[in-house]
Amino acid sequence: MRCISCNARYDVVTCKKCHEDLKAKVAFLTTAQKNYQEDLEAKVAFLTTSQPDSFSDxxxxxxxxxxxxxxxxxxxxxxxxxxxxxxxxxxxxxxxxxxxxxxxxxxxxxxxxxxxxxxxxxxxxxxxxxxxxxxxxxxxxxxxxxxxxxxxxxxxxxxxxxxxxxxxxxxxxxxxxxxxxxxxx
Structure with a gap:
């Protein structure tokens, strides 16, 4: 069998090095997505007024x-x-x-x-x-x-x-x- 990422010969679908690389990329993307979502939520909270009657005109x-x-x-x-x-x-x-x-x-x-x-x-x-x-x-x-x-x-x-x-x-x-x-x- 060959690794589907690097095409090296192994007995599993991916070799250990490729598996670790993919694991690191998934962790990075998960963290990036979480940070992006938190950033968007903060922007939405900033843009929405919590008390619209304060200083209303x-x-x-x-x-x-x-x-x-x-x-x-x-x-x-x-x-x-x-x-x-x-x-x-x-x-x-x-x-x-x-x-x-x-x-x-x-x-x-x-x-x-x-x-x-x-x-x-x-x-x-x-x-x-x-x-x-x-x-x-x-x-x-x-x-x-x-x-x-x-x-x-x-x-x-x-x-x-x-x-x-x-x-x-x-x-x-x-x-x-x-x-x-x-x-x-």
Whole structure:
């Protein structure tokens, strides 16, 4: 038999020298991968604000038509909103009412959806995403042009669809339009 690495003649698949070299390379790569992962986790922790309400300079309110939670403010930072959404950028860069008052009232959205939306703008992740929240966030992502959230919601809805779409697809949501099977006319 020959060593598969150095082609030397041995009674096993690899010779001792090649085995030790491979073992050292695996150890190095494992350590490098662990260091890289720790570095990425540290960067993500740095980029996400642990307390978004500290030093906030704007407040958002949900207005879904009478919910008690609609009056609960969601503090945010203009810099975060502006950097994540061109709609917020236009709204807050110009002297619109929201920019002057420091308050944004978002109609036809529940507190939970708005909270999840703002949290996504900070951390680029949605906790406890279900089909209803994905649909609601998709509408908000479309309205505020947060493309990566829109893509996330569309992918979630496609992956978790039960064969029917619960809302009417729009021209800008082409990736979630139902496909016809070859047996349908």
């Amino acid at each position: 704007i407040v958002l309110f949900a207005s879904d038509g009478g919910s008690a939670q609609a009056a609960v403010p969601i503090p945010a930072h203009k810099a975060v909103l502006v950097s994540r959404s061109p709609v917020f950028n236009a709204m807050l860069e110009n002297e619109m009412e929201e920019s002057l008052s420091g308050t944004i009232k978002i109609r036809d959205v529940s507190y939970g959806t708005l909270r999840a939306f703002v949290d996504y703008l900070y951390a680029a992740e949605v906790v406890c995403l279900d089909q209803q929240l994905a649909c609601d966030l998709l509408v908000m992502a479309e309205k505020y042009q947060v493309h990566h959230l829109k893509d996330l919601c569309q992918k979630f809805l496609v992956a978790n669809s039960t064969g029917r779409i619960l809302f009417r697809p729009t021209p800008s949501c082409t990736s979630i339009t139902p496909r016809r099977s070859s047996t349908q006319p």
